[in-house]
Amino acid sequence: MSTIADNIANVRQQIREAAQASGRPPEQVQLLAVSKTKPAGAVREAFACAQRDFGENYLQEALDKQVELADLAITWHFIGPIQSNKTRPIAEHFAWVHSVDRLKIAQRLSAQRPAHLPPLNICLQVNVSGEASKSGCSAAELPALAQAVSQLPNLRLRGLMAIPEPSDDLALLHQRFAAVRELQDSLNLGLDTLSMGMSQDLPVAIAEGATWVRIGTALFGARDYSSKA
Numbered sequence: 001m002s003t004i005a006d007n008i009a010n011v012r013q014q015i016r017e018a019a020q021a022s023g024r025p026p027e028q029v030q031l032l033a034v035s036k037t038k039p040a041g042a043v044r045e046a047f048a049c050a051q052r053d054f055g056e057n058y059l060q061e062a063l064d065k066q067v068e069l070a071d072l073a074i075t076w077h078f079i080g081p082i083q084s085n086k087t088r089p090i091a092e093h094f095a096w097v098h099s100v101d102r103l104k105i106a107q108r109l110s111a112q113r114p115a116h117l118p119p120l121n122i123c124l125q126v127n128v129s130g131e132a133s134k135s136g137c138s139a140a141e142l143p144a145l146a147q148a149v150s151q152l153p154n155l156r157l158r159g160l161m162a163i164p165e166p167s168d169d170l171a172l173l174h175q176r177f178a179a180v181r182e183l184q185d186s187l188n189l190g191l192d193t194l195s196m197g198m199s200q201d202l203p204v205a206i207a208e209g210a211t212w213v214r215i216g217t218a219l220f221g222a223r224d225y226s227s228k229a
Ligand SMILES: *Cc1c(COP(=O)(O)O)cnc(C)c1O
Pocket: 034, 036, 057, 079, 080, 163, 198, 199, 200, 214, 215, 216, 217, 218
């Protein structure tokens, strides 16, 4: 069985190769380690390999892990669906949120961001898979949402996030990720972040401009959801 250290080395190598293959500087692509369902010990192991950014989907699980790992200088990213009654702890305990898809959530995050913390980094989640996906705003809704979010005082709008439908069709995946990049360009807001690419599709996402790849399985192994409701 490969260790987390081996996996991190492999994923870093994949990122370098994918970046070089598409003529991009590898340092433009950052690795977000997705630790949902994984124990604090796994995060600690990855941290020991100089991994600093971690992504979580489930709020309570993330807060518990943050307490256990309070001795480590981790940058925490929230990447899961957000209910409006859960925005306060997200505003208080994370540096990034990748999964904002409506204005009400952004307004609450801005209002609830503690004054002593820097602005909360925000990616807007956009649905580029049509009916195949339920989360994310539509391409049609995006310009107005981005404009409004960019005005909120305690948020810093950084870019877009997308999760295309899983597919073995490389051409389709290229098309999905390219659509995210084109949407970002068309906003003309000077955004610098494209959060796209997971364990299965990271090279394609990097070829189309990803700046964060969100990787879980390839670092920590398959997830076991049997203990979750
Ligand atoms: C779980 C998850 C990931 C990681 O997916 P893997 O396929 O395990 O790499 C990335 N992004 C989001 C939003 C996720 O929920």
